Amino acid sequence: MKTPDAPSFPIWPAIAPTIACHTAVWTAICAVGALGSYRDYVGQAVHGYGHFLLRWLAYHVPMIMLGSGLSLALSRWPALFDSARRSALIYTGLLFSFLPLEWLYVAFCDVLFRGAGVAWAAVCSAFMAMPMFNRFTEFSWMSGTLVAMAAIGNWRLARVREAGWRRAQNDNLALQLALEQQRMLALRAQLEPHFIFNALNAISALVRTADGPLALSGIARLSDLLRYALAAGARETVSIGEELQFVHDYLSLQRLRYGARLHFVIEGDSVAVRHGDCPPLLLQPLIENALRHDLDSHEGEGDIRLSFALAGNDVLIRVCNPLQPHATPNPGAGLGLQNTRERLQSSNKQASLQTQRVDGRFLVEIRMPLQVA
Template sequence: MNPPPISNPTVALAAWRSRIHTILTNVLAWTGICAAGALASYNDHVRAGAPESYLNYFERWWVFHVPMMIFSAGLSLALTRWPALFDSKRRATLIYAGLLLLFLPGEWLFVAAVSLHNKGGGVTLHSAWQALLGMSKFDGFTEFAWMTGTFLTMVAMGNWRRAKARELAWQRSQTDNLNLRLALEQQRMLSLRAQLEPHFIFNALNAISALVRTGDKSVALTGISRLSDLLRYALSASLRDTVTIAEELQFVRDYLALQALRYGERLQIHIEGDDDVVQGGDCPPLLLQPLIENALRHDLDCHGGSSDIRLSFARSGKDVLINVSNPVSRHASPNPGMGLGLHNTRLRLKLSSAAASLHTELRADRFLVEIRMPLTVAD
């Protein structure tokens, strides 16, 4: 048989402190009400010419309202302990009716006994009952109004606190969900970068290998030097969330210079629309090079002629359009490569901005890749 769980002393002490704070808060609130009521009574008697000490009025008010202090404190504790108890209007009405039948007669009897004591009479159960029967309808209704108002106020405040707690809990859950989604997106971005770097290195080394096979050592050494510069940028840029389009264009030009060592005069590429505004925009790092590499694979690697690769930029409202196109020969042997370029680019665009997109299509005899993304200027 398992032993009963041991309560945490710290938690238990905090619970008791909370209960005591609730009771004291209700007593102080009613003390303030009694002070204001006693002052009103004192001023009325001053105008009538028969004043007493203000403390006498305050004492009577305070003693008369001791049952209401107990009632409001008990109701506050119940709302704290069982907040869902008053969520239903039907349940709240039944509780109110039960309290009306149990508490209100006792309060009337207490007020009658105190009134009898203040008049100097002996207080017995019989005399208190007789005083209760002789209580005016106005005094009886006043106590009923105090109880009803207290009940409605306490329930309204309890339900308001419960609604605020639910709202705060919902906000916390939304914040936690957003933080979790952000962490997942960051992990996905890191995963894509981890795939992209080996992919770029693999293809760049293939280009150097092709130069080495030609037997031209000086060209191969130049290619290795250019590859070193490219890898330095690729590794540093992959650690950043964004780079400028100008930086990406320079990286593309360096990459094309490396490829020109391999393809020579066959490599022909046209870049247009890269004005200062476009170049000042930011974009995910290593965005353009995979598109150029993809165009080379499906153009120069498929035939022995010259290339006709086009890279263009255009502004469209608050967006920038980037188009990369290359001729497609139906009879050329495909060179699929690793197949990661377009796939990773599309995913990385979506991670960088929900408004970004990548679209591919075969238009006439050209393969077109179109990127649309917000044109934002890096700080």
């Protein structure tokens, strides 16, 4: 009858405390019953209260044994009464084995307390003459004990299963959190080399033009950018103001490469917006994507715009660049928008990133809750 719902453990060390517990419970019940019997015979009986208590205890020894036995069985097999079929079989077995023996024991106690001498014939006679009410009373005690133990056993089993379910839920949530953190780290690991690669491309373009001072200036700016990227990458969130400063520094580096062709406008960067938080390195991939699909695709001037707007409890961030119908395609590696979308979803399930073409421009829009960094 061993089940996988709960582990079994040795039964013998629990015998003494279990019997003591049930003896104490039944002693309290017998004390109340004996008090009632004593009051019924006040002025008539020659025996005191102790005599009635002794008789009640003697009559209920089988109940103490039954309760203790069921408790020990439950400690060994916690799911003993979990099945209705098994419970019915146990009840039927007690009904046809324990109950007749209990009636016989009660008859023996009747003969013993009458003081007429204990003989098998006298016990059998008392057994046959036992009133139906007494039989029903013993039947009720047995049934009540079984029902009570079954209820206690199933309650304990339910608590064990609930605790196991909660542990499993906590373990599952911890595993999901660990996986999400690893996924975020993997995205960051993809993002940072990608950013470094593109920044180095900008400097290499300056080196190829043999403009030494500009190249050195670019290396110094790249050092500042990398310092922020490494520091921000170790944090869960940064302020939008910090990200904007990083964008300005990044654009300064790119301006060394594109010169007067780089036109960039920032709108709506209010104090409330700047104090909001966001995932680190959120804006730079969007700016880089706009540069790649705008200035890298033609030889003319660019027109990239970054705007912020408040919409209730959300902040809207839009980055747009013109679409050149005859420009040379520059698809890039495809990491920027994809990584940004996944990092937003990982940091906040309510955040979203949408892209669309509007009036000859490519628009990236981020919506996320505005929270103070």
